[in-house]
Amino acid sequence: MLATRFNKPFDITVEEVPDPRVVDPTDVTVEILYTAICGSDLWTFRGIVPHAPGGIGHEFMGRVLDIGTDVSSVRPGDAVIAPFVFSEGDCEQCRNGLQPLCERSGIWGKDWAGAQAEAIRVPFADATLVPLPWSADELDTELARRLMPLCDVYATGTHGAVLAGVGPGDTVAVIGDGAVGISAAAAARRMGAGRVVLLGEQPARLAIAEGFDVETLRVSRDESSVARVREVFGGRLPDRVVECVGMQSAFDTALDVAAPGGSVGFVGVPHGVEPIPPMRLFGRQIQVCGGVAPARRYLPGLIDEVRTGGLDPSPLMDRTLALTDAAAGYEAMDTGAALKVLLTTAGGSHGS
Structure with missing residues (x-):
């Protein structure tokens, strides 16, 4: 089978590798029809x-x-989707819906084989895979564009809004115009927030966010956004902030623009972010909570909303390529030419 291989920075190839097989009693193997670049x-x-x-x-x-x-839970031929984290399902953390905290959890492509491939072996299948309410033959590119964001980015954005404590009528600022940030803003609107403003740099991405009934504010990562955010919210700062980037400037902005007594949820994986001085939170009574999204917990509900037409995150998937063109997909996302790339395998339909 074919699988994408990371060789070194800026060097991605697609190569022949051995087909996966069932090893443990809880395993399944899956023919991957659609995968994506995150x-x-x-x-x-x-x-x-x-x-x-x-x-x-x-x-x-x-x-x-x-x-x-x-x-x-599944049989050969069933259509399935996977969260980005696998987990064993029986431990206390899994039962509490915190699958990434499972001691036996792992991430595809990091702790296990990569998912940008034509097939994969799935451990703990009953706890990890989610059966889809469509047959495998019904999985075409149009449906894949609606479902694939749920594996990670839309579930992660939803988790960010949950961690921030977003509720009906809240004012919300979201930091970051990537797929996770747009997802967080869309999720906050669906959770009943009164106003949601997404802060970002790229006009094309801000336009995608606006399609989810979200207000946007174009900012530079090198400028303080406090005054502009306060102006947008009519002289006050937002109740809830969701940080979706993971860099120091984004984290600083999230803490700076949160209203006194407000809360910040962060799901951008921190890279080079300095520890938060306690007094930075203490003086304004800011609550901060972050972590890896338990996508498995959110997937069934999100899938059902897609099925009933209440949710359509397909605008996040703005380019579709064959798996064999994965290197071009990485280049497109690296340069900002694409927000998120859907990859189709030989078994998937390339039409939409």
């Missing part, structure tokens, strides 16, 4: 996050090929 993959691509040469990617959906003897 903004977090760019940290690896650019050499910012160390990554050994090998498979990459953590988002996929497809058709079950083979199952282990202990698997009961």
Whole structure:
């Protein structure tokens, strides 16, 4: 089968690798029909996050090929989707919906084989995979564009809004115009926030956010946004802030623009962010909470909203390429020419 391989920074190839097979009783193998490139993959691509040469990617959906003897939730031929974290399902953290905290959890392409491939072996299948309410034959590119964001970016954005405590009538600022930031802003609107303003730099991405009924504010990462945010919100600062970048400037902005007594949820994986001085929070009574999104917890509800037409995150997937063109997809996202790239395998439909 074919799989994308990270060789070194800015060097991505697609190569032949052995087909996966069931090893443990809880395993399944999945023919991947659609996968994607995530903004977090760019940290690896650019050499910012160390990554050994090998498979990459953590988002996929497809058709079950083979199952282990202990698997009961899916059968060969079923259409399934996976969260970006696998987990064993029986521990206290999994039962509490905090799957990334499971001691046996891992991320595809980091702790396991990469998901930018034509097939993959899935451990703990009953706890990890989510059956889809469509047949595998119904999975075309149009549907994939609506479902693939749920594996990571839309679930992560939703988690950011949850961590920030967004509720009906709240005013919300979201820091970051990537796919996670746009997802967080859209999720905050769906959670009943009164006003949501997304802060970002790129007009094309801000335009995508506006399609989700979100206000936008174009800012530079090198400027203080407090005065402009206060002006947008009519002289006050927002109740809730969601940070979706993970860099020092974004984190500083999130803390600076939160109203006294407000809260900040952060889901941008911190890279080079300095520890927060306690007095920076204490004096204004700011609550801060962050962490890796338990996408498995959110997936069933999000899938159902897509099925019923209440949710359509497909604008986040603004380019579709064949798996064999993965290197071009990385380049497009690295340069900002694409927000998020959908990759189709030989088994997936390239039409929409």
